[in-house]
Every structure is written in structure tokens, then in C-alpha cells.
Amino acid sequence: MTPPPRLALLALLLWCLCALPAPARSQSGATPSPASNEGFNCSANTTYPCQAYALYRAGFGGVPLEYAAIGDLFAASRFMVAHANNLSISAVPAAGQPLLVPLQCGCPSRSPNAYAPMQYQINAGDTFWIVSTTKLQNLTQYQAVERVNPTLVPTNLDIGQIVTFPIFCQCPTAADNATALVTYVMQPGDTYASIATAFAVDAQSLVSLNGPEQGTRNLSSPEILVPLRRQVPEWLPPIVRLNNVSTTPASPPPSTTPAPTVVTNNRDGVVTGLAIGLGVVGGLWLLQMLLLGCLWRRLKARGRRAEAVAVASGDGGEGGRFTKAASGGGGGGRFLVSDISEWLDKYKVFKVEELEGGTGGFDDEHLIQGSVYKAYIDGEVFAVKKMKWDACEELKILQKVNHSNLVKLEGFCINSDTGDCYLVYEYVENGSLDLWLMDRDRARRLDWRARLHIALDLAHGLQYIHEHTWPRVVHKDIKSSNVLLDDHMRAKIANFGLAKTGHNAVTTHIVGTQGYIAPEYLADGLVTTKMDVFAYGVVLLELVSGREAVSDDSGEPLWADADERLFRGREERLEARVAAWMDPALAEQTCPPGSVASVVSVAKACLHRDPAKRPSMVDVAYTLSKADESFGDYSGESVSVASSGGIAAR
Template identity: 90%
Template sequence: MAPLAWWRLALLPALLCLCALPAPARSQSAARPAPASVEGFNCSANASYPCKAYALYRAGFGGVPLDLSAIGDLFAASRFMVAHANNLSTSAVPTAGQPMLVPLQCGCPPRSPNAYAPMQYQINPGDTYWIISTTKLQNLTQYQAVERVNPTLVPTNLDVGTIVTFPIFCQCPTAADNATALVTYVMQAGDNYASIAAAFAVDAQSLVSLNGPEGLTQNLSSPEILVPLRRQVPNWLPPIVRLNNASVTPASPPPSPPPRPTVGTNNRHGVVTGLAIGLGIVGGLWLLQMLLLAYLWRRLKKGRRGEAVASAEGGEGGRFAKPASGGGGGERFLVSDISEWLDKYRVFKVEELESGTGGFDDEHLIQGSVHKAYIDGEVFAVKKMKWDAFEELKILQKVNHSNLVKLEGFCINSETGDCYLVYEYVENGSLDLWLMDRDRARRLDWRARLHIALDLAHGLQYIHEHTWPRVVHKDIKSSNVLLDDRMRAKIANFGLAKTGHNAVTTHIVGTQGYIAPEYLADGLVTTKMDVFAYGVVLLELVSGREAVSDQDGELLWADADQRMFRGKEERLEARVAAWMDPALAEQTCPPGSVASVVSVAKACLHRDPAKRPSMVDVAYTLSKADEHFADYSGESVSVDGSGGVGAR
């Protein structure tokens, strides 16, 4: 044996052991935990959630029409957002099979090990989790993940009309990924890392860093991988999208800079001359820009009467005008071009709304400034406003959830400056009318009230966790909770809503009895102020009483604090039975379920906003309260004359 060769034989068993080890699971980066193959991409401690992400979607499959609006509706995005992401006009019609980037809001919800973008889908006849995942959604999710995200639904017993959340797999980049965003890509037959890297203009090693070795991904049952985008969309588009957008010439990738010239005595004069010419051109452009701005400023200060306001016939591209002091018909100034936000909405004519509402007469009045309208055989709710609606419309166009009232269209009256928002009509009106009317309250049993609480929690969870920037409603109350024909709840009235988190304002608005203490005292605007107001609504559902007493002005949450929240936990059911709505005491009502809801309300009403639960936690706890019905014997709670608890 050659000298020192013995060590090679000694290491041979160790090398054989290493070779026999199983291949690592899919890995997104050294800092990320490996995701499960059918559950999506694991949440990363080093990523910042939520974030903008994309999915590579091929148009024209699964029965989804070749229309930007249809694609946007499927993924809770507007037509403009889809068009903008692909550098298309909003009127473009994609070709069958055309690869497109679909924008997603990727998040990592509490208690979820996986990151995803929630997509709300209404079940149609014949639909199953597997069919929707593989056809309409093109394997951008897996049916096992759908089951996990919807634990209260039975996959083999889905009623038509049921709303199911489909988690679109996505991920947020870390600093190590060196990417502006990540694209979820479904591997196709014949794909390999080299071809995918070329299609997205990235290096194959970046795919290895995000997804693990190529051989491992090809053996997975879940075909999704992550692809980094190195540059901003739509300023630059990857070749797989750019080469297939025949309807428009997209922006080309920035050219590589030319080789830096060697500056010597022969070309120094040319460089100086070029700099002088360039500075002269820049200076001229700057002067021209300043003159143009000065001209526009003078026009703006004049406040021209009738300034470019889109009438009902104006269609897309309209502008909102805001009346100046002095009321409607006075001088107006240009507020904002919102055409890009409203491309998916119907533009109604003033005459249509006036005819459909009987001239906005009292017989058509629903509540406040909202009227019922009959237009072309459909029923709508029309909200008449005297102020600029830009912020409300901007928020409404970015949300799409079954527990939020849907905006159908809008109208601008150029003569008066009035703005009309046209919503879906929600048949059974507001929750407060049901709770305050004794006859209706008796028909609103505990199961219905609990489902209303869950619906409201899901709607708030959506705007708090799955919008970016996050949306704070700021006016959650029972009169802003509407009930449809199936008694499912929808959140209405985003007139006070605000995007952003941890903002501070000196302009305090809201409804007495629902306002969080920190907002009233310091003007602090956070999602936790919605949580506080939600807690008050829970108390209304349990007690059947208003947030503020008409007799003495006592706050409902203060009364609950005195009579229910204080005392031993084991006696909570007895205190709840003595405090709750008499209409509930007459019915079969599980005391444990009611007590669970009261406990949630107590947590939501904590004086310290940091100690209030998130709406994710609330929804989870309430879904557990619903399970009390499964084991409940059917005995209802009654209150005897001494205030004790008995069963009957």
C-alpha cells in the first residue's frame, strides 16, 4: 500500500454513510425551513410579511374567460392591477395560454406554518377542492392545503354557494434572496432549472437556493417552485411574459452600460463639450418644467367652474371634483385622477339612479343617505355623498371578500359635485335592527348570532391581515353589519376607513360606545381599535342591547365589565345567563358556547391594545365555540327568580 493511503480506506465507510443519507427536503434558502410538498412554502423568520408577490398564470384555462377582469376577480385583484403587472392596457385581451404575472398579497397568518395569499371562491355545482386547484388555479395551490385552511368545512359535502378560501402558494423574499419579489411558478412537462432560469432571466443557482436541488423538485408531488425577480415589474418584465404580450410592446430590460472610455488628452475636449451640452439641455428642461408648473398652479388657484369632472356619460378616466366652501355648484378644484382604480366598476348615469330610487324619495330610503334602487331588473343600494370619495374607493377596489359588502359601481354628478357609490343590495338589512326588534330578535337564535360573529371576524381578519397597507375600518358597529338572505354578515361603510398602521390623528371620529380608549385619548389608529369595537358588537349579540343605553347613557361594555367580567371564572356561565338577551334564554342555547363568546369579548375590550387578540385568534376561538353544539344535550339555559341558573 502506498504511504499515507490508509486514511482513504478509513474514511470510506463515513463517505458511504453520507451518500446513503436522504436528500434534504425542498429548501428555500439556508435561512428558511423546508416547506412541506403539498402544504406550500414554509413561513420564514427572515422574511417580512405581508409583501407583494406574483403567480405565473396562463390565460384561458379552467373555464376562466380571456378577460383581465375575470383573471383579476379570481385572484382578488382589479383589472388595472393585472394589466399594470404585465405592462398591458386595461382593454387588452390576452391570448389563450398567454403567461401572465398575477399580483398577490402574500402573508403568513398566525398559527399557519405556511405563507399564502387567500383567494375567496364560491362553490358551484360539481366543484371540489381538487378540481378547482388543478383547473382554475392551475396547481398554484394543492387540495391538502385547502383542507387545512378551511378546517370547519367538510370537503365531501360542499353546498353550492359556500365560500372557500383557496391558499395560493407564495413567499416573501429575504435579504439573502437578492430579489424585489418572488414568483410562484408551476413546473410544466419538459421544464428544468436551465429553461426556467432563461425564461425569467435569472441564474439557475438562484433556483437551487430557493427550492433545493433540481432532481429533488422534479420528484415532488407538488410542482410549485419559487423564481426570483431581480428588477421591478412592470418597468422590466421577464422574457416569459415579455415575449408573449403581443397586444403591447412592453418595456425592454435596461441596456447594459457601454464600456467605460479611457479619458486621455485626445478625447478630454469631447467629454467637456458633451457635458456642457448635456447640462444646457437639462437646464432648459428644468426651466420649461417650472414654467409649466407655475401655469398649472395659477389655473388651480382660479378654481375654474366645471373643471374636468366626469359626468355619468364620461366612462372611465373620469376625475373627482370636490365642492369648495359654499355647497354644491360652487367652485371646485381637481382632487385626483382615479381612473386606474375604477376600471372594473360600472359607471352609472345620474338619470338611472334617480329613476331607480324614485328621485331618492323616502319610500326608497334604507338608512341614512342610502337608498334602494331598481335598475335594469337588478336591485342595488345607492349611497349619496357630498364629499370626495377617493380614499373610500381606493380601499374598496383593493378588497374582495364574501364578508365585505361589494361595490358595484359609481356615479359623479358634474352639476352638483355629488358622488354616488352603488353597492350590492343586502336583503335583510343591518344587525342592529334585528337585535333591537323583539320579534326579529326571537328569530335570531344563538347559532345564527354565532355565525354572524364568525363572519364579522373573517371580514376583519381579511382587511387586517391580507391587505397592504393594512386597512383599519374605524367604524365597526352593529348598524354597519349587514345580513344577506342567508343571514350571513357583511361589513359595510368604509367611509372612515384608513390605510396604514400605527398612525396618529387629532381628528377623532366614530360612534359613541364603540370607540377604543387609546383612540379617544391619543388619536392612535391601529387594527386593535377595530378589535375593541368588535368586542362591543359581541356584547350586543349576547345581550340584545345597544352599545349606549338610551335611558342613562351607560356604555354597554362598562356594564359588562361590572356585571360579567369580574368574578371567578367558574361562575362565568351563571353571570352570562343573568345578563344575556331574554330572547336567547327562551331558546336552546349552550351555556358553554355563550360563555366562550363573552370571554372573547372581554379579551377584545382590554384597555391595553397590545393585549387584545388579533382577529385571527378571535376567528379561531369562535370556531371552537361553534363546536359546543356538537356535544350539547339540548337543554337551554334559564334564569330563575333569584338570578340562579337552571336547565329546562
């Protein structure tokens, strides 16, 4: 039956709206009909995580036309974005220019789909759908955002709230014959043939990765995978390479429309031609002067940047090299200025005078703990960590992580006179967790819900560095003194000084804190993410018991005491044993023994002597989320301790 004209017109209008490219979609709060695609399925034949890419078009969705803004959106430095596209970081992308954005693609154990997590701070008017379709250009779908953030209410998001947006991606299998896969959002008019040409691949490879062109994809779920056959940025696909030509002044794009040839024998034509010729010569001269001016400014900027770091060795020569200070304890390793250009690009380089002025000359009154000082600089408060120049590994790790449960690095400074290096972090108002647990007055104000949220925050931070970085990051020094609490009592992991990248490494240099060190690391030097899981289990015991990781009297580790008094009895009597063992400050409150016992059970699993039998932080975060949900009905309104020391409703 032929539909009525009005219905046909409405259907055509809806089809046209759906067919619009992602950047041009309406930014209203309307929610479209649910899409069937929530990403690419995890594959048992694939190794996760891996390097992946997304094809992103610059200048849409309110994201400024600059690599720094695009990098911030995807938790990458502008150096990483520019490098992936073989461009200078001083270049400015054109509106609509296709760019390859590097992703760390993973497949969490409880997720059916592969994705790269992107931490996004909610602004006024944002919804899961609006951010997915505008800023992220349909590189994810709002249904997937809801699945990854099960505790958030999409219609009740707070401004400033951090939400994880899963950017769809996939890791290649051996059968894919690809060095990496690109997530590409199909545009109206795209076909497999046109996309294959744009990426210099064969159309059959798109069929192998995504299924037949007709019937499996539609513009409500337009993401497909495209293989890269060669390494980026040594080789770039035509869709990126051809658009990058316009950003290189020395290689202007050839005109697609040849200039008309005018043949005339009259004098007016000669004069006109001469005028045009002089105009062209003048234009070329002016362009040359502009290019020389840009080159001069660029060389001056590069000289200032090189000077900012090369002074660490007291020698601006040696081709811009500098060495670790002899007193730094890091060995005589050499680094190139280019090696840390991405750190300079992402972080502010502070002056020594700024730090000395902000800390009163590193006076003891500004000392927070260890070698960390509180600094007041230009009306802002920072935490400054003073150390010898052995911060290279820490900087390498910090520049590639970005999560709300990790302490944020704001910048750094190198003192050329002393060889000291200063890392400048955000200031976390309420200090370290151990101070709250060991101080009886503070411990009484740290109720069970607050402790459970601290455990969850710490789990989310560890899950991020274990599952969503490549190579994987092992913190190696998880302990209550390295867990900082902000003014809302949300936990942040600090101090990546011992952190290492890689998995299943072996070392003979054992470092760490007594009471938190995993048995396999102490015995064999085995460095894996499971050593962080073990230390996390100890922190859970501290949260439950309010006791230190090692007894001052006997020197017995807390986990050994828990093993003897909690873990060896019958499971059905665990709640009674926990009630007798828990922090007296908790016993004074209305605290559900079942919720506490569930956390103790998680700690027991984390402390298993066999690292292979310990849970992943994904499993831990999931279990604790369920414990928090069940506790919500029990405990009523949540509270948090404000920085002033009072109680504030959350």
C-alpha cells in the same frame, strides 16, 4: 427484481399523466394521491404581508381569455393584471401567454404556511382538487385548501358556496436580494437553468430559495419561488416580456424561420414576385387601416371614459383633471382620470338618471338609513349611498377587497350639477344587526346559533381586511349598524367611509361612534387594527346582551357595564353571571350557557385596555369556530331567518 411488463407500462402511464402541465390535466372528479407540499413555510425573518406574484398562463381551465376574468379569479381588477405586465387593458392575452398576477401574500398567525387567500364561488362539479389543478393551474394544492377551510366537507360542497383557496406565495427576506418573489409552477422539461434564463436570474438563487433541483421537488408538488431583482412593471422578466411583444401591433415578433430567397431569371418568376410584392403591400395597407380603426375606437372609448368622470368639476379641460366639489368637505384635492381608471374598469358607472328613476327621485319612501336608498334598476335591487365627492379613499379601499363577508360595491356615479357622488352597493335583504337586536320581536327569532354565526362572519371579514390586504385596512367604524344581514342571516361589513390603509398611524382627527371607540384611539389618536378588535368586542357584547353600545339612561358604555358585572368575578362562576346578564330573548330559549360564556370570554380579551394584549382576528375566528363546533352537537338543526320574516332551516 424487474417489474412485470404490465406494471412497468402502468407506472409509465401514471408518470406521464402526472407530468402533464396543469392546464391539460383531467377535469374528472378523481382525487390524486396526497401531495407532500402544502405551501411555503412562514419565516420569522420575513415581514408579512407583502407584494408577491404568480406566473399564470392565460386561457386554460375554462377561464376566458380576458384580463377581467383573470382578475376576478384572483380578486384583482383587470387594470392591476394589465399594469403588472405593462400591457394595455384593451389588449387581449393569447392562449398560453404567461402573465404575472399580483398577490397580497400573508402569513396568518395560526397558519404554518404563507399564502394569498382567493375567494372562489363553487360551481356544479367543482371539487378542491379540480379547481386547484385546472383554474388555478397548481398554484395551490387541495390539501392546503382543506386545511384553510376546516369546517367544509370537500365531498359535499354546495353550488354558490364561497371557499378560500390559498395561493402559495412567499415574502422575500433581506438575504434573498429580491424586490418580490414569483410563484412558478414547473412544467415538464423545466430545469433550474431554463427557469433562470426565463426570469433573467442565476440558477443558484433558485437553489437558495427552493433547495437542490433533484430530490426536493416533483410534479405532484411543482411550485417553486423565483426572485424578481427589479421592480415590476418598469422591468419584466423575459418570459413575460417576450410574450408581450406579440400583443403590440407596432412591434411584431421577428420570424424564427427566414423566408427563402428564390433566384430566377424567367418571366414567370418576375410575375410571381410582382404578385407577391403587391400582395404584401396590399396586406400592409389593410393592416394599417385595421390599426387606424382600432386606434380610433380606442380614442373614442377613452374620450367617453374621461367624460364620465371629468364632468365632476364641470370642466373637461386641464388635461383631463377634475377636483373635489367645494362642498364635499374633502378639501380641494385634485385627482387625475388615470388615478381612478382602475375603479372605472372594475365597476359600472351609473347615470344620475338611472339612480333618480330607481329611487323615485331619492324619495323618503326609498330611504333605508342615513343617506342610503333602495333602488330598482333594470330589474335588480341596489343600495345607493348618496354623498358629496369625498369618496376617493373609500373607492381606493373597496377596489382592492373581495370577500363574501364584505358588502360588495357594484358601481358609482358622479352628479356634475351638484357635486354629489353615489356609491352603488349590493342590496342586503335583512338590514342592519342593530335593528334586529333592538326589536324585541326580531330578537326572539334571532337564536343563539344565528348570533354565533353572525359573530363568525364578522370575524372572517375583519380577518380578511386585517391580514390579507396591503397596506392593511383598518375599518375604524365597526358597530352593529354597519353589520348587514342577508337573506340567510349571514353577516357583511358595510360602510368603509372612515376606513384607512396603513398600520400604527397617528391622527389628531378623532372620528367614530360613542361606545365603540378604543381607549388608545380616543386618547392618542393611534390607528391600528386593534381598534377594530376592540369595537368587535363591543358587538359581541351586543349579541349576548341584546343591549345598545351606550345606555340611553346613564350614557354608560356597554363594555364598562360588562367589565363591572361580568369580567371582575371568578372565572368558574362566569356562566352564572352571563345567564343573569344575557338577552332575555336568549334566556327564553334552550341556550347552552357554556357556549355563551366562551363568546363573552372572547369579548373580554378583545376589550383589553392594552391593544398589544388583544387577540388578532385570526385568533378570534379560530376560537369562535371551535365554539361553533362544540355547539353543533348541543343545539341540533341550525335555523336562519328568511327575508320574509319566517323561519327557514339552513
